[in-house]
Amino acid sequence: MNAFASVDIYCERTDPGYWSEPINALTNLSFILAAIWAFQVYRTLRAQTNQQGHDVLILIATVMAGIIGIGSYLFHTHAQVWSSLADVIPIWSFVAFYLFLAIYRIVGTSLVRAFLIYGVSLAMIAGLIALVSNLTLATDGASAGRDGFNGSLQYLPGILALFGFALVMAIRKHPARGWIFAAAVTFTLSIFFRTIDMAVCSSFPLGTHFLWHLLNGLFIGLLLQALVRQGQPRKSAISV
Template sequence: MPTQALMTSVDIYCERTDASYWSEPINAITNLSFILAALWGYWIYHRLQRQNGDAKGDILILIALFLAGLIGVGSFLFHTHAQVWSSYADVIPIWTFVAYYLFLAIYRIVGTSLARAFRIYGITLVCIICVLWAFSNLLLATNATEAGGDGLNGSTQYLPGIIALYGFALVLQLRKHAARGWILAAALVFTVSIFFRTIDMDVCSDFPLGTHFLWHTLNGLFIGLLLQALVRFGRKKSVQVM
């Protein structure tokens, strides 16, 4: 992509009124929620590490914590620079975390073998792609022209994630897994979060600040809950913390 195209301004959120760096202060600052989620996860991780006398640590969980914090950095860049290049800085960390966490949840939280985890992971990815394809065709058939190009302010891409999350919560519930409450809580928070992301542009006339900042704040909590499930019940030797 040409450099000039990468520098093109992006204005798709209610709070932004011009192309200046600090035109979305609330949207930018609320990205701290992702950093706090990662720090909360590391605090519990470190606590369990000391409790178990584990000097080696768990690199797989540490990577997940790092990726969670990186979401906040990337989103901050997008809501300050608001250009095409920074949109990649926003999207890439998000989907990297999602892809990584999905595998780690299957492998560590469910507790399958590595080979079985890869099989389930592959099947899940195919299902997600199929759902996205189906939604895309449906939206094209209905000629959706709302902000974001999908009639939902760009939120369609997250719908397969909701389905997968509730499916994962159901599996854990059937297994009576100790992490089931954390995952269900995460799914419920994410559902509310997507609602606020979707209505952001629709409420501009009555609420100029918009609701995208609530998407950030709730997503920080959502990521935090996912990390708690992983840190508490996805370690090499799971230890429950009340």
């Protein structure tokens, strides 16, 4: 594999140049803004409740959200194999870390039970991703990006997991249920715009991938708000 091979899978890109995707690149600021929003609320709420020190787990999740924007920016400017990894790795790292925090902190289970549920959840998500990938390849032998969904089927397990989590929160009447449901709806809409990007090229040369970035930034922001507001230790979780 040539790590410096060019990658051209988005409507906006017309050549291998650094600024061939200016809108796709700059809209990654949405992830940085999501992280800033989360940190500002985190700092305000801790000051209001006179909490000392910092919640390291929440801060790590916030920083990871910002890194998603940096990685995606690198991909939409350099557009090479190595930068595609810089794009994908932070995203899935955040998902894996947030999933654990959602179980441990937002739901409020014990640490041992959180790890058990987390392990089962990861296995189920990985299995669904593998199933979707196999079905896609079996259907037309296409690689991601030429499967009729522009590679977006890989996110289907995430959508199912999010709506499942939102349902559990609603049944429990958990204070974070509104944030999680809003995040699930936003993520679904963002995947729609990611999927149709190449399909609209002829009529809309800019494409719609930038809307995936903007909505995903909002999606990450909503998840972080649920974590910051309801993911602190149970005795200090703040109702909204």
